[in-house]
Amino acid sequence: MSKQYTTDPQTEEPQETRARIIAAASRVLATKGYDATTLREISREAQAAPGLVHYYFGGKDQLLVEALQAAGQQFHQRMQHLVRQIPDEQSLDAFLTQISERVEQDENIYRLRYESFSLGLHNALIAPAVSERLARRREEIGSVMGTILEKLARTEGVERSAVDLTILAALLLALFDGLALQKIMDASFDLEAAYSVLARMLRGLLVS
Amino acid sequence: MSKQYTTDPQTEEPQETRARIIAAASRVLATKGYDATTLREISREAQAAPGLVHYYFGGKDQLLVEALQAAGQQFHQRMQHLVRQIPDEQSLDAFLTQISERVEQDENIYRLRYESFSLGLHNALIAPAVSERLARRREEIGSVMGTILEKLARTEGVERSAVDLTILAALLLALFDGLALQKIMDASFDLEAAYSVLARMLRGLLVS
Numbered sequence: 001m002s003k004q005y006t007t008d009p010q011t012e013e014p015q016e017t018r019a020r021i022i023a024a025a026s027r028v029l030a031t032k033g034y035d036a037t038t039l040r041e042i043s044r045e046a047q048a049a050p051g052l053v054h055y056y057f058g059g060k061d062q063l064l065v066e067a068l069q070a071a072g073q074q075f076h077q078r079m080q081h082l083v084r085q086i087p088d089e090q091s092l093d094a095f096l097t098q099i100s101e102r103v104e105q106d107e108n109i110y111r112l113r114y115e116s117f118s119l120g121l122h123n124a125l126i127a128p129a130v131s132e133r134l135a136r137r138r139e140e141i142g143s144v145m146g147t148i149l150e151k152l153a154r155t156e157g158v159e160r161s162a163v164d165l166t167i168l169a170a171l172l173l174a175l176f177d178g179l180a181l182q183k184i185m186d187a188s189f190d191l192e193a194a195y196s197v198l199a200r201m202l203r204g205l206l207v208s
Numbered sequence: 209m210s211k212q213y214t215t216d217p218q219t220e221e222p223q224e225t226r227a228r229i230i231a232a233a234s235r236v237l238a239t240k241g242y243d244a245t246t247l248r249e250i251s252r253e254a255q256a257a258p259g260l261v262h263y264y265f266g267g268k269d270q271l272l273v274e275a276l277q278a279a280g281q282q283f284h285q286r287m288q289h290l291v292r293q294i295p296d297e298q299s300l301d302a303f304l305t306q307i308s309e310r311v312e313q314d315e316n317i318y319r320l321r322y323e324s325f326s327l328g329l330h331n332a333l334i335a336p337a338v339s340e341r342l343a344r345r346r347e348e349i350g351s352v353m354g355t356i357l358e359k360l361a362r363t364e365g366v367e368r369s370a371v372d373l374t375i376l377a378a379l380l381l382a383l384f385d386g387l388a389l390q391k392i393m394d395a396s397f398d399l400e401a402a403y404s405v406l407a408r409m410l411r412g413l414l415v416s
Binding site: 030032033034035036111114115117118119121122123131134135138163164167168170179184185190193197198200201202203204205 | 330343402
């Protein structure tokens with residue numbers, strides 16, 4: 001599982017070291033689960049001194065949250081760029097296609113997300129960060145859907161005020177995670193068909 | 209957390225003992241999480257000999273699965289009865305209301321479900337049971353939605369073949385769990401508004 005890094009710890013920027021540790025933590029946590037993961041193992045995977053991992057992040061819970069934050073931010077920026085660039089009438093389908101393809105491309109992210117959910121539900125220390133992550137993800141999805149709604153308003157006569165964006169984002173957040181789970185747990189699950197029904201549901205809600 | 213039982217282990221039926229242990233396991237697992245729970249603690253909560261718990265269930269994973277199965281079956285029977293009894297045009301709203309109210313009434317079930325998801329994602333031993341539970345839950349939701357569609361076909365001219373029931377059930381399963389999570393992690397989350405948008409989405413899909 002470990003990779004060879006050719007970085008020299010003497011000259012590496014702190015920013016790069018942090019990123020390297022976060023990437024290593026993502027891999028180990030997604031594979032072994034939160035409870036079975038040790039900081040020592042993350043250090044080994046990151047080829048970093050255990051003290052350094054502790055110095056930057058404190059503990060596993062902080063690393064889990066930071067890994068999700070880093071991946072979430074990156075993905076969100078990609079989605080915003082996508083829906084802005086693409087022709088108006090294709091924006092909804094393009095967004096949904098990216099999300100459904102992310103399940104295979106980024107399976108580990110969904111594993112990490114579910115680790116954080118179960119942890120947040122019984123660990124009071126990490127619960128606030130998980131709750132905040134959910135709220136943040138709702139905002140991100142809501143902002144992308146806002147752009148899509150503007151575009152659909154131009155081409156399909158959709159009312160921009162047709163639906164509360166935060167509520168719509170909450171539904172989509174549940175769907176994205178829940179459909180990913182069903183696909184990861186059962187390779188024969190027809191994710192494509194599910195996203196095609198979701199697209200119909202959204203059009204039924206927005207274009208009415 | 210423990211309750212006083214007036215049962216006499218000498219005369220109790222095996223069926224009752226099993227049910228008592230499952231109920232105790234649900235409480236302990238939902239509160240402490242899977243990894244922090246011990247069989248000894250479940251035995252104490254159930255007021256049963258540790259050997260008996262081991263004899264009936266083998267281990268924690270089996271207990272988690274059985275707890276979810278028992279609760280799922282019971283809830284499903286209640287839902288089927290409900291949608292059959294209720295006037296046709298109210299069946300969809302009545303079903304959605306029951307599901308949204310379950311979040312507060314049965315919060316522990318959702319905690320257990322998320323425990324099983326994160327466990328299924330990194331524990332190959334329990335993964336098949338979790339995957340099967342997901343498939344079963346899709347079937348159950350699909351069968352309730354089938355009855356609702358028949359009823360809506362009589363009153364609102366909905367096409368019964370409007371949508372693949374298993375796919376629709378997959379979307380609803382994702383929504384029910386994901387919205388419950390967001391509510392449990394954030395008491396201020398507007399679950400009612402979310403279910404009201406969901407009802408509109410479903411009508412948009414079915415009545416078109």
